[in-house]
Amino acid sequence: MKNLEKACLWLVYLAIGLSLTTPLFMGNGFFFPFITTKVLWFRILVEVMVLAYLVLLALSDAYRPRLNKTTIIFTLFVAWVVLSSALGHSWNISFWGNIERGEGLMLWLHGWAFFVVLASVVRSEKAWKGLFDISLGIAVLISLFAAGQALGLGVLLNTSGSRADATFGNAAFLAAYILFHIAFATYLFMARASKPLRIYYGGLFALFVWVLVATETRGAILGFAAGLATVAALYIWINRGNRRVMRLGLGAIVGLLVVGGGLFLSRNQPWIQNSAKLRRIVNVSFSETTAQTRVATWKAAWKGWTESPRNFIFGVGLENFGDVFDKYFPPTIYQDAGSQVWFDRAHNLIFDRGTTTGIVGLLLYLAFLFYPVYASLKRASQNSVQRHASIVFAGLAVAFLIQDLFVFESITTYAILFFTWAYYASILAASDSERTVAVPRLTGIAMAVIYAAAFIPILWYVNLLPASANRAAAVAGHSNPQEDDFFTVVDRYKRSIEPDTYGRQEYRVQFIDFVGQQLANAGEVIGQVKPVLAYTDEQADEQLMEYPDKTKNYLVAMRNYNYTFAADPKTKIERLNKALSYFPKLQVLSPTRPLIWQEAGYSELYLYRNLVQSNPEEAAKHLENSENYFKKALDLNPAVVESYLNMLMLYANAKQDGKFEPYAAQMRQDAPRYQRLDYLYQFYNMAKNNTSIEWINYFTGEIIQQDPEDINAWIDRALSFAYLGNRKEALAAAERIKSFGGDYIVQADKFIENVNSGYYEKNKPN
Template sequence: MFIVTNQMPFSPTKEKLERICLTIIEWGVYLALFSPLIFIRNYFFPFVAPKTIFFRLIIDVVFIAYLILAVSIPKYRPKITPLSLAIAAFLAIFFLTAIFGVSFQRSFWSVFERMTGLLTFLHLFAFYVVLTAVFTERKQWEKILFVSIVAALVICFYALLAKDPLTRGGGTLGNSSFLSSYLLFNIFFAAILMVSKAGLWRVVSGVALAIFLFVLFFNPVTVTKGVVSALLIGAVLLGTGYMFFSQNRLLKKLAAPFFILMVVAGVLIVKSYHFQDRPFNLLQIPDRSRQIVWSVGWQAWQERFWFGWGWENFNVPFAKHYDPELPRTADIWYDRVHNVVLDMGVSSGVVGLLSYLSIFFFAALGLLRRAKADARGNFVPLALVALLIAYFLQNLWVFDMISSYLMFFLALAFIGFMISSQETDQTKLKTVPLSPFVAAVLIILTVFVFFIGNIQPARASKAILRGLALPLEQSLPAFQSAFKLSPMVKFEGPEQLSFRITGLLSQDNLNKELLRQGLQLAEQEFKKAIERNPSDFRMYLFLGRHYNYFYSFDNDQKKLDKADESLMRAMELSPANQQVYLNFAQLRFLQGRDEEALDFLKKARDLEPLFFGVRWHLLRGYKLAGKYDLALAELKELELAGLDWWEILETLREGIEILEKTGEELSVLVPLYEKGVQLNPQDIALWEKLVNGYIGLGEVEKAKTAAEKLREIRPEFAPQVEQLLKQMGF
């Protein structure tokens, strides 16, 4: 092996290799910035899985090209800076806390709904390394930021013009909150280019900035107040910082008064009653669901204060410290605390939180030094400091997905470029030829990461969706394929398969043997998932539910015993969760132990008496046990508590049944029949009750009108209606 010194010119082969690698890297980075645009409907979680896998595939190719470049030409090797070390330390701590957490596999892979496991963070770090090592000129970074702005513009137009409710307001990100977080970065990028460039660059950047602000403040679906608030705070800090670091003495003196004035104005605006009614009210007071989940997150963090539960494992302490009031907020499952401080604390403890905060510290410190050293060009570093603050503040209310993580690491790389020391004299660098052995290893690594980390999860995601959408004969093989393709499937696959198969049990025309195979496969996969993560409450809960349905299919008493065992374990893991008691009640009814079933329903009610959903289950339990007097009493209590049960067809029918069974007068029932046919004009049984009710009240003309209306709506029942009219004397 020999060293080629800097005095020797590059060989044509090496120059060609450098050009090829740089071309792959440059266009790969541009493509990666379009990842948020990827939205493919035939994937399980189409807004998440396709774009994450697309990003990781692109970065795999880019990183291999970069490694070849770095091995051959030392000037492209990673630069060791405080910021880079902070990011590397953060990832190392993430790995360590995940290893000692409750489920390393979940930490590494994540789930299809999020796709933000350690595997994705490794790709984000590789993205950062490539950007900071290869792109060392201002004009290169201006192109990169401009590409990001173009991608954001496309998404904005899609969000504004889309007619599909799935994409309207959120575009290809699927959620206005995620879109707002993504736009926050591009707003600052556009402002940076608008201020630092001239001519057409400034015009285009200014127009883009205006469009981003319009979408943020006037989103057609909902305004994300946390992001708006964070943006305005960041803008105030940017203005204050720009004045403070200005060479103009007057502006410098006005910095503090300006900041105080903005704070006072902000407080007055927030407290304004008139402003509270505005659709973009900036007072982001956490709703009750946030308060509850933050409390759960704090309890979870206290239990493992130093090193946390492991990334992506909040589901375990969430179940343990579950607050039974949560269902009243319409949310019963959380896998994030929705607060970056608590999320980091829960997942990686105070050690992980401090390492995360160190990234912001070293980035801001370097930028402020740059702003102080270059007073004339201080807008860009100050804007990046404001961006970091705004990003951190908005994450006190929401959480990151791949699109915002992509922007965050892009911003960190740009910050790394801004605060890096002067470029090293390239003539003093040595280059190392690329050996065939290293090239072979890199190719093998690329194939492995491509296949195991991305291609297989992509195929599995599509297989799950096929399993959910196709007929049973094709659904079962699709699920079988998904379980074999990727370890990710074990976190969500058993539940999806179980719900798919149990939802088909009431259909008489299906192949019973295939249904049995589906039930058995789901049972096996539940057991495998529990074996890998015995602390997962959700798996025990849904396995218990699965056994209840399995028993209804084959009447095997052993299934009920297994359901009892699974639900007992679920109760140990989450004793305050109403779902356990509801499934236990179903189990006891199947066992013919009605009184015990009612006891479980009462326990579920007592956990949170104002949760009407559980109380309606208790009402149904009374009905099932034949205790209609108790069902009526529960119905009256719910009505007094404010439940308008007659506004929903399903509960209206049940309420009517209870009132009929307890001998309620027709004067009370007829208005309910009228409401029923209004909610569902096709319901023949309700029409018949309405006609008979009118007859019973002596209102013959109304009975005739109702019968004629029924004949008009359902012509196929005309003979029966004619016979009824004759009996009425018409």
């Protein structure tokens, strides 16, 4: 039995150590490679750890779960999250989470088990110091990777822009992780007496601070400064009779204020503006897009959270923030087709926790974060090492909270958080009088046997089967539609969709979008494609049956029918009406989202095009509906250039070009970005494809102002002047075309001859 106990204890420690390597894992063979690999690794390790721990619990009372307030608070929080999710919008999504985040109750249950095992098994300061050292070693590897990115070493993984993100795929996640390791290095610097070790930990502190700056994550840098100020203030308070310590503490606080204030006041100086990193860190403005988007998202979250007493108390359940965001969608964040418009997080701890778990969940989570800080500071006078640790980790808690007001957590954040707060529960905030949970020997044996029997099925259904489907989705997503056979790619997607596991919602969306992109504008399809189209329709329907209150699912289904309505001439009208059948539900789920009004406008416009010859009266109704829907989208946010493109398309299709004039005037005032060349070419091509002479003339003029060497714009501008009867300008444009030389001279002379003869005025296109 002793050998079995030693083996299980060794296995627990091995799993703990390996769990600290979670941030290192990433793999392009997975869908969402920066998250999926880490989530699977962490979950498998925790499941193995729990098996070994339950055997230990059956063998000896020495490993009973410790009943302290930190563990009780965390247990209450997880229990409350289960309740709020059960009462929330979608239990399935709350339980499993999604692939992009890898969270849900599944993560919290694993996190709770991880926390309880650590707090129950790792009970000595020496063991914890060893684990901190292991974590620091891993953080060094990650930091060196990040440093290589920041220094532009091309052999390393590309970063998210100029910001270092190492193996995290997101600079903010790396910054949060680094904050913890700054605290670990600081604590061990104070706890170790060896001078070489102190030099080592001091070097780590400097490296981590450098990496923190390299992430350019302003919230984390602000949190770091607030954490330092907290540490200084606590040293002043605890040593208020010691003038030397008080002077040092006050000096540190003043130094932080001077450095921070100096950087902010110098933000317009060349030495700041010439450094991309400093410029981003220091230039904080509520007028920038990121700040405006954050504030708008928080407002939407607050509206949803306070919508009803039930929402305020219980929340809408884990992973259902998107429902609230959709219902109170802030139209201002939709700027163009590339805008991020699907938010599943508020990017703020208060609103994320409050909206999804209610006020009770929020308070319990904050209590979990800060009760152990309070308890450890109360015990800080017991010995100098614990005093230093309590103060340093209090600073970490403040830093974590501050940075979490601007971002959201990920698997890497949660794993290191649960690890660190288990140290609180085990050592810093532990009470000498705390009890353990009594587990009778037979109960312990039964738990171990039952879990051992369930271990393989849990491993399969929770990790291995989802991993297989995930890899299939990644293979399908990596397909090249220009090179790979269409039906081969479809089969690849089927291999990800058909296994009965979580993640299908996201895989289906990818598949439906793939088919839509391939068939849009393709017209009638060959017979072999029609079964694929029917299968795609089935997937859209199944998606709605499984998740009937998700805005994105209805919009995806609507787009599916809009994109593919022409695939079968016999069902064109039926498919467009099917698309419109989703619109009433979308108006309820997300009434202020411009995209739903645009999509309905497209459906109505396509119906107009297909009925205008056979049933002009019915077509006119669809044209009016399309106009109203496009207007609604424009009214929600007049700064969106695409909305004006839709209005031009509508009126050009209907041969009512003159109706676009007031919108052109509004566009010049409210959407000046239309003057970007890429937008101007879209307007130009739209007008040209619909033979809208007046608007061809207008937009070629705008293009030529920015690119006077665009010969095609000059030719179409000359032609438009000729068709409009403005011979003087047509001839002037022809003379400019001659300056391009070569065959253009001959063509221009022929054009001038036709202009003078009145040819173009007589043959103006209808």
